[in-house]
């Protein structure tokens with residue numbers, strides 16, 4: 001008999017851009033897998049809607065991203081939601097502030113989009129919001145916590161289900177500390193811990209630099225790459241084993257995974273398949289842990 005997988009590995013979500021639509025059609029994600037559609041500044045609404053349509057046609061659950069600060073008006077928000085609803089892709093969305101330094105319209109943050117009331121009117125039932133275990137390069141940690149608490153409350157007031165997706169990172173400890181703090185503050189939403197799918201080290205480092213994600217020689221070594229050998233690739237296997245070993249439902253609540261694919265949707269699909277995390281997710285264990293959880297409490 002095979003061991004049941006750790007709950008962390010059940011039902012991982014993945015992230016794509018419009019450019020990944022052909023790769024999505026070749027990939028083998030389990031039916032019902034949530035597929036987030038990033039809102040890159042360079043991609044049109046049409047490209048994002050086509051990606052959502054492709055995901056839905058494949059039996060996956062599209063989760064379009066809405067960038068609050070990029071929206072120029074309430075009507076642009078309504079039209080965006082209507083466009084996703086027209087392809088059956090508006091039930092789940094992820095609402096993020098967006099990187100523009102100055103908001104382009106009436107929504108400076110994700111909270112104002114939630115409070116607009118427009119989400120429910122267009123058939124949205126579940127809203128994802130962002131979490132930052134390592135903080136954010138320009139937003140202070142107290143502001144991040146108060147925003148997360150306010151978004152949690154606003155979703156409840158709007159009758160919307162919610163969830164958090166965390167910014168990717170290479171270090172496990174900040175994730176565990178952040179999860180415990182979120183629960184202590186009453187943020188009871190399910191959390192998807194964001195990790196990069198397998199990707200070239202050079203690419204990982206460049207996205208980390210761009211988004212203010214911490215790297216150091218020690219963090220890299222634990223994760224499984226080296227800051228001085230940029231030619232290789234690295235996946236989140238060791239990170240996930242360490243995270244799974246130290247998660248406790250009492251301290252950390254409901255936790256699953258979100259895979260940022262960064263142009264490597266096919267690589268992430270192959271990697272999930274190699275872990276047995278596609279259609280047969282409930283029957284196949286993840287890569288075996290080098291130490292049992294019981295051994296860890298004394299050894300770790």
Ligand SMILES: NC(=O)C1=CN([C@@H]2O[C@H](COP(=O)(O)OP(=O)(O)OC[C@H]3O[C@@H](n4cnc5c(N)ncnc54)[C@H](O)[C@@H]3O)[C@@H](O)[C@H]2O)C=CC1
Pocket residue numbers: 068095096097098099100101108109110111130131136138139143144147148165166167
């Ligand atoms: N985690 C992720 O996957 C992604 C994160 N981001 C970026 O992370 C940042 C925070 O997003 P959320 O957590 O949704 O914040 P939020 O909407 O909950 O806002 C939190 C606080 O930060 C301020 N703020 C938000 N974005 C800002 C910016 N670009 N410049 C200056 N102040 C800003 C808001 O006014 C608010 O006071 C944004 O810059 C967002 O674009 C963007 C895309 C994806």
Ligand SMILES: Nc1nc(=O)c2c([nH]1)NC[C@@H]1CN(c3ccc(C(=O)N[C@@H](CCC(=O)O)C(=O)O)cc3)CN21
Pocket residue numbers: 015016017038040042099167168211260261262263264
């Ligand atoms: N602060 C912040 N801003 C973001 O925009 C952001 C984050 N954090 N955290 C991670 C997510 C995921 N993001 C991304 C970014 C790029 C690709 C991507 O596929 N890039 C293509 C090139 C795209 C292009 O330049 O045309 C690639 O092949 O890497 C995917 C997701 C952006 N995201």
